[in-house]
Structures are given as C-alpha cells and as structure tokens.
Amino acid sequence: MVKKKMIAVMWNKIKRGAGLAALVCLFTAVNGQEQGIHQQSTLYEWPTDPLVKQKLDQWQDQKFGMIIHWGLYAVPGIVESWSICSEDWIGRDSTIPYDTYKQWYWGLKKDFNPVHFNPDQWAAAAKAAGMRYLVFTTKHHDGFNMFDTKQSDFKISNGPFGSNPKADVAKYVFDAFRKQGFMIGAYFSKPDWHNENYWWPMYATADRNVNYDIKKFPWRWQKFKDFTYNQLSELMHNYGSMDILWLDGGWVRPISTITDEVRAWGARIPESGQDIDMPKIAAMAREAQPGILMVDRTVHGPYENYQTPEQRVPDHRIGNPWESCMTLGGAWGYVKGDRLKPASKVIHTLVEIVAKGGSLLLGVGPQADGTLTAEAVSRLNEIGLWLKENGTAIYNTRSIEQYNSGQTYFTRSKDGKTTYAIALINEAALPASIGWQGNLPRKGSVIKSVATGEKVKWTVAGDQVSLQLPAKLKGTKQAAALAFSFVND
Known part of the structure; x- marks a missing residue:
C-alpha cells in the first residue's frame, strides 16, 4: 500500500556526526497517477470449502475493521516502504546516491525502540470506534518483520526492542484484539525487498519486482519461495487463531493471472510471472487454521476470497464479498503532520460502502513509540459514538x-x-x-x-x-x- 499520491522524497538536512538518522523525508502530491495503489480485479471466484464460506459470511457481518501499518517507517514518520523502491514515479533528491538512501532506511532498525508499545490502547480505541476485525502488518514490502520470525534477523525482536518482554510484537497485538472479540487478520507482503533472493545484490533494483530472471536462476527463486512459505507457516502455527491471511503485493502472481486487464494497470509485471505456489501455501494455512480467508489481493481465483479496492469506494453495488481499504489520514502508517479525516466523512464512507455490499477497513498508524496519537483516538471515538446508536443499520446487514x-x-x-x-x-x-x-x-x-x-x-x-x-x-x-x-x- 502507498499514499494515494505520488511520493517525492527530499533530504532537508544531514547533521554531521548524526549520520543519516537526521534525515527528514517529505511526501508531496505531484500528479494523480496512483502507481502504488492496488487495482481491483473485475473477476471473482466464490469459495467452495464449507468452512471458508461460513467464515466469509461471518466476516461479512462485521462491516468495519482496522488495518495497522507499523514498522521502520514510523521512526522518521514517513510513508511506508515505497521510498526505497526505484521507479520513476518515486522522487528522491538527485544528489543522494540511491544505495545510500536504502542503507539509511534499513538502518532505522537500530533506532526502532517502541518502549511505550501499547497494543491494549490500540484494541480499546478500535473497539470504541465500533470496529470488529483487525488486519495487522506483520511485514511490509521493505522486509522488516514485526513478528519473531526464525527465517530472518531483520526484525523488531533483533534490535533495541529485542530485550523487551513484548518483543514479539505481532503476538501481543493479536492477543490484545482477541480479548476485545475481534476477528484476526495477518497482513503479509509477498515481495520482500530486503531479502537477497528477491532483490539480489548482484543486480540493481530496477523496480518493485524481483530483480533477476527467475527462469535463468530458478534455484534462487526457489529459495525465496521456501522463505515465504516458512514465514507464513510461522504465522499460521505460532500466533493463535487466525481468521484472515491478507496478502499484499499483487504483482507477485502466476503467469496465468497476468491478463490484459492486469497489464493495463500500469505498473510493470514480468511476463514470466512470480509464482510463489499459492496452492501449497493455502493448503498449509487451512490445515493449521481451518476455514481461514485467503486474500491474495488482485490475483483473481480461489485465493482471493474477497476483493480489496484501495483508497476508493466503487461507483456501483458489488454482489461478491469486498472491502474498501482506506486511510484515516492521508497515509497508511504514522506520518508527521498527517491530517485526519473528520468523523462525519468516515461515517458517510462507511454507510456508502456497506450499502453497496462491502466493508470498510480503516488504516491507522501508531507512532514510533508504540502508541496511537491522542487525535487518532479521539477521532475513532467520535466514529464509535455514531455506531453505538446506529450500528443496527450497519452490522449483520446485506445490500x-x-x-x-x-x-x-x-x-x-x-x-x-x-x-x-x-x-x-x-x-x-x-x-x-x-x-x-x-x-x-x-x-x-x-x-x-x-x-x-x-x-x-x-x-x-x-x-x-x-x-x-x-x-x-x-x-x-x-x-x-x-x-x-x-x-x-
């Protein structure tokens, strides 16, 4: 996910002695091109597994959820991940070498120490807002893991927060929301820009895709597939009951799903595909979590159990399950100075989405210290006051x-x-x-x-x-x- 605006990254200052940690990044709207926004496939395939259908019906009753983006990007308060991607719609100061910027970004690991990490605050705020399901970002495209994976050292539990009793962040987030009665979803990025088997250091990182020919180096791609499978297995087996596996990065997809519609979305997708073997992943996930909803975003077929238009409300009623994922402010994670939408705007959006047959997944980003801002908590509470009185017209309804x-x-x-x-x-x-x-x-x-x-x-x-x-x-x-x-x- 990315802010619904083109990113322009500028370096304001680098203090001597402080190194790149003094960097301040600004994000500026330049044009209406939405290169980082996930498009919505027009195709949908209904699930056949009775447990999945039952879970899907339960999910359709909830209507309102929270998606939480929290990672390295919270430290400087910038838009998540995308600034390290080398595409022509992403701007950076031309005087700063690209590799220098990437090393600064990944080096934020040493500064990420959320000593006030308070998932109970997040869950209480979501409950007060009238939300009923959670999607938590366990790993975004930058590859930084917010769970204690054994597949990588690039994780919050291997840094200054590692000695904290709550260093396995995802576990405590999921537990806090379960206590409040939420359905639980794990966001996971299929691409991993930090993994050497996705962005191989032998080559430049040309764009969001794998940066080598997977047909020429199948052994390396197999390593990445094994890595992805093993990480998802950890999430499915070690973090309690799961209702949703929400997979982002729709350009990582099989050849068979690269249609003319997909090509027309604008972002380059290699015609060779980037197949990570979703049938194998889904079989493992559903053995561990019977009935779990698979949300392989934009990749139509049996593993996209509901569709996810991003940062917009469809202009018509949709008969199959779907959700609009949108931000409370302008960005998915915490960004300094972000302006939050009025409660009335969110309520109007929720009403329209539900009437058209969907659900609203609202993005809220915690600060680097592990807490939500007072403004975000207040705004969520305003939304919840309306739902407390009028929720009967929203929850457990159909279009x-x-x-x-x-x-x-x-x-x-x-x-x-x-x-x-x-x-x-x-x-x-x-x-x-x-x-x-x-x-x-x-x-x-x-x-x-x-x-x-x-x-x-x-x-x-x-x-x-x-x-x-x-x-x-x-x-x-x-x-x-x-x-x-x-x-x-």
Whole structure:
C-alpha cells in the first residue's frame, strides 16, 4: 500500500556526526497517477470449502475493521516502504546516491525502540470506534518483520526492542484484539525487498519486482519461495487463531493471472510471472487454521476470497464479498503532520460502502513509540459514538438492489425482514424532514429512529417517501447520518 499520491522524497538536512538518522523525508502530491495503489480485479471466484464460506459470511457481518501499518517507517514518520523502491514515479533528491538512501532506511532498525508499545490502547480505541476485525502488518514490502520470525534477523525482536518482554510484537497485538472479540487478520507482503533472493545484490533494483530472471536462476527463486512459505507457516502455527491471511503485493502472481486487464494497470509485471505456489501455501494455512480467508489481493481465483479496492469506494453495488481499504489520514502508517479525516466523512464512507455490499477497513498508524496519537483516538471515538446508536443499520446487514436514493442509503437485515434507510447529513442543523424515492415501506408499517427507537411520522406520494423528524432531533447540532428502520413492501 502507498499514499494515494505520488511520493517525492527530499533530504532537508544531514547533521554531521548524526549520520543519516537526521534525515527528514517529505511526501508531496505531484500528479494523480496512483502507481502504488492496488487495482481491483473485475473477476471473482466464490469459495467452495464449507468452512471458508461460513467464515466469509461471518466476516461479512462485521462491516468495519482496522488495518495497522507499523514498522521502520514510523521512526522518521514517513510513508511506508515505497521510498526505497526505484521507479520513476518515486522522487528522491538527485544528489543522494540511491544505495545510500536504502542503507539509511534499513538502518532505522537500530533506532526502532517502541518502549511505550501499547497494543491494549490500540484494541480499546478500535473497539470504541465500533470496529470488529483487525488486519495487522506483520511485514511490509521493505522486509522488516514485526513478528519473531526464525527465517530472518531483520526484525523488531533483533534490535533495541529485542530485550523487551513484548518483543514479539505481532503476538501481543493479536492477543490484545482477541480479548476485545475481534476477528484476526495477518497482513503479509509477498515481495520482500530486503531479502537477497528477491532483490539480489548482484543486480540493481530496477523496480518493485524481483530483480533477476527467475527462469535463468530458478534455484534462487526457489529459495525465496521456501522463505515465504516458512514465514507464513510461522504465522499460521505460532500466533493463535487466525481468521484472515491478507496478502499484499499483487504483482507477485502466476503467469496465468497476468491478463490484459492486469497489464493495463500500469505498473510493470514480468511476463514470466512470480509464482510463489499459492496452492501449497493455502493448503498449509487451512490445515493449521481451518476455514481461514485467503486474500491474495488482485490475483483473481480461489485465493482471493474477497476483493480489496484501495483508497476508493466503487461507483456501483458489488454482489461478491469486498472491502474498501482506506486511510484515516492521508497515509497508511504514522506520518508527521498527517491530517485526519473528520468523523462525519468516515461515517458517510462507511454507510456508502456497506450499502453497496462491502466493508470498510480503516488504516491507522501508531507512532514510533508504540502508541496511537491522542487525535487518532479521539477521532475513532467520535466514529464509535455514531455506531453505538446506529450500528443496527450497519452490522449483520446485506445490500439490496436499490442501495440508494440521493443521499439516503439502504441496507437490509440478513433475514430480509427489516430495511434500514440511512440519510447522510451535511448541514449544520438537522432538516425538518427527509425523503427518498423507492424502497417503499409496507402500508401501515412503523418507521422508527434506529438511534432512539422513537416512531417517525411518514407519508407516501407516488414513489416518494417523506419523514417528519421527531421534535427532539430538530435543530440539534450536526449528526453525521440518521438511520431509520421499517418493514419493506
């Protein structure tokens, strides 16, 4: 993942004696090209395993989750990983050698010492926000491991934090969220830019892909496949019950999945493919974690159990399982000075996504010391206050064919008996009435406010429904959205 803007990396200063640790990186929007954003395949294949289908249905009930990017990039407070990738959409100060920059970035390992690491704070904030599932980044593209892998020394447990009782960070994150009743997902980057069998030091690192011909050096690629399998086996066997294996880096894929659609996405993908043997990985994962959801992003087929459009909401209803993964601020991890979205914006986005049949996975990045900022916690709490009163219209619902009428969105209970109308409010004060077309209540139905349970007066003229808002709601300060329930005709 990457910020929905092109990265421009600039060196502000390098203090003598302090070395490259004094570097400050800035990220600037240059154009609308979204080279680092994962596209969404238009193809979907429903799972056949009964346990997977059961888990998928359970996941579709949750609707709102948190994805946590936390790694070396938190130390200087920059966008995750991408600044060490050599592609023409990524800018760096031309006076600084590329290899020098990479060594500085990877050298942040010696400075990453999150002495205030507090996963219970993260889980409590997510719970207060009304979130119900977690995806934690165990390793991003830069190859730095946030779990105690035995396959690499490039990990948080092999550094200044290594002597801390919570040095196996992923274990404590997963445990904290399990205590709060969350479904648990492990994010894992298939590419690993630190591994010499992916970016071989013999060659330059031209772009995000493997930097050698895997057909010419199959033995080296096999080493990388074994490394990847072994790391994923550790996650599947050593970290408790898992619900989701969320695999990023969709350019690492078999030849058979490189379609014209994939080629049109823009980023170069070698025509030889980069097959890491997903059938073998999935078989191992599901033996260890029966029914686990495999999310091999953008690689359509049996191992992409739900789709993941990134940093956007699809413009139409989608009938198969999906989630929009989006950021609370502008970046996935903690970035200094990042501006967080208003709670109302997140709520409106959540409502639209759920009405279109999806879930929202919201990105929140902890600081280098291991805590969330007070602003992030406060924003999450605001979102949760709305969901606490209106969550019945969100959780355990399903999409319907007519999912909206203007700024009013509709969901339906899983049993099909109750329809929810959720009106997005943009004014400073609530209007006296709201209305919509279609999705008419059954004659004689009672329409209630989901938040208060209060009955609402309503009329129908043709296919237009009009609701008179209860007096106690009129003239109050802005509410993000109003939810109502009724029996549909």
